[in-house]
Amino acid sequence: MKIVVIGTGYVGFVSGVCFSDFGHEVVCVDKDADKIARLNKGEVPIYEPGLEDVMARNVAAGRLTFTLDLAAALAGAEAVFLAVGTPTRRGDGHADLAYVFQAAEEVAKNLNHYAVIVTKSTVPVGTNRKVAEVVSKANPTLEFDVVSNPEFLREGAAINDFMRPDRVVVGVEADRAKDVMAEIYRPLFLREFPIVYTDLESAEIIKYAANAFLATKISFINEVAALCEAAGGDIKSVSKGIGLDGRIGGKFLHAGPGYGGSCFPKDTQALVKTAEDYNVPMDITKTVVAVNAAVKERMVGKIIDLCGGDVTGQRIAILGVTFKPETDDMREAPSLTIVPALQKAGASIRVVDPQGRHEGQTLLPDVEWFEDAYGAGEGVDAVVLLTEWNEFRALDLKRLAEAMAQPRMADLRNIYSADDAAKSGFSAYVSVGR
The missing domain is CATH 3.40.50.720 (NAD(P)-binding Rossmann-like Domain)
Structure with a gap:
């Protein structure tokens, strides 16, 4: 299966490399010419144990490539993953979705066949339906489905987390899109790792709720630590x-x-x-x-x-x-x-x-x-x-x-x-x- 990953930051790069290791043909796209040049030289832009070896293996096998040319990358693609940044927006604390919507619009304008557009970026509830609106507006005749597929990668253990996940969450509503996602994650399904299929909103909330719960455990134990210091x-x-x-x-x-x-x-x-x-x-x-x-x-x-x-x-x-x-x-x-x-x-x-x-x-x-x-x-x-x-x-x-x-x-x-x-x-x- 041909997969295009938009964005070669931490999530996009790790996901693209790991998808190629599943045996898929993966093209990673970015606007940063310097980063793409470095990747094409075999240089890894982030430190992540084991990532350089997996990347080199799949580049050598011809399954993994990097490019600035979005239109060329999209030719024949069956799934397009949006893995761009969603930083905190200045002034109000909301997630800044500008990069997500911009990527969705550019994909729509350069796509001329059915594909599943998958949001890998961490986005607030309701975002995937807005992505669908952006795509439809940019290319009214395009056949597509939108899927929410949040990542749960721990920095420092990302390869293992991708290859041996606690679960894979897929927010999907159309059977055709579900079939595409099932094929993408078939290597994990065959090894009986849990794949949770749900609606778009639930998938979006799962990501935030999981991180908030883990952060809660950390803050809780730090408050208890202060009590321990005071009480002995x-x-x-x-x-x-x-x-x-x-x-x-x-x-x-x-x-x-x-x-x-x-x-x-x-x-x-x-x-x-x-x-x-x-x-x-x-x-x-x-x-x-x-x-x-x-x-x-x-x-x-x-x-x-x-x-x-x-x-x-x-x-x-x-x-x-x-x-x-x-x-x-x-x-x-x-x-x-x-x-x-x-x-x-x-x-x-x-x-x-x-x-x-x-x-x-x-x-x-x-x-x-x-x-x-x-x-x-x-x-x-x-x-x-x-x-x-x-x-x-x-x-x-x-x-x-x-x-x-x-x-x-x-x-x-x-x-x-x-x-x-x-x-x-x-x-x-x-x-x-x-």
Whole structure:
């Protein structure tokens, strides 16, 4: 089957590569000439473990190509996936759907045969029906169906998530379109991964509801962590104790500096705003957003307290600035709140991150970048463990402490313990919820 993917951002690129690995003929289209040129040279524009190998294998097999020419790409296509960005709209918090509607219109104007137009981008409820209206207006004689097929990819584990999904959600109303989608996902159906067929609106809501629920678990456990700190509890024990309840589960119950990334911040905001349009209060999700912002600010206070209440003139090393390990994504990362706040308070900042430097140099100006934790820690007054990269999970704490001017650690991912730190020579150690 021939598939066209519009947009080579994270979702579009990963989806296109994985569809080609299913055996489909895939053409990825983008307007960014530099990006397409890099892709055609075999360069992967994002960091995602395993993605480069899968891409190279399918390019070599002739199943995966990249182009700027939308009209040529659409020739013979049976499905067209819209995978363009839906960032938070400035001023009101709604998802900005301009790119989605523009892509839909351009597809309509260049398509001259029946195809299924599939929205892969994360969009608010009602968007797919508007996409259908845009297509019909741009090309009144075109035969087509619109399908909602939201993605559930975790950065750092996207290949596995695509190939071994918890579920595939397909919002579809026409049998002809359902048959096309069934053929596209046939490799997963044959391996008995769940495929949920539903209506357009339900598929759209499923995506937002799933992300909002996961974000809720994170904000909830961070609030409980604050209670543990005040009352003397241990958040690790609390998380384990409640997570073993099968109705709750242990995932997303790890206390830390708050959630970030490309999905949770904008999707929770968009869900709140969409609900307001329907005059339906989403008070829980609204509180989740507020709690997450407060958690990041609380981490700033925790670091300043560790440094004696004043960081003026102090040097602080930040270990990890991406929003999570195994990605180079800096979007809405806690570091983007914490680092500027510490700088404003008078600290000078050193940073080390295995993949964050490319984006971080622009987003975090006036910081010094280092290649490893020990170099960053040389002569500093405190070290802050902010992103739980594997290389930070087995640090030689004694070596790190000996290199520091003042051996103090803020372990915001609870990787170590106060005993570990004390035995290694740290004079002060703080974590989250303990």
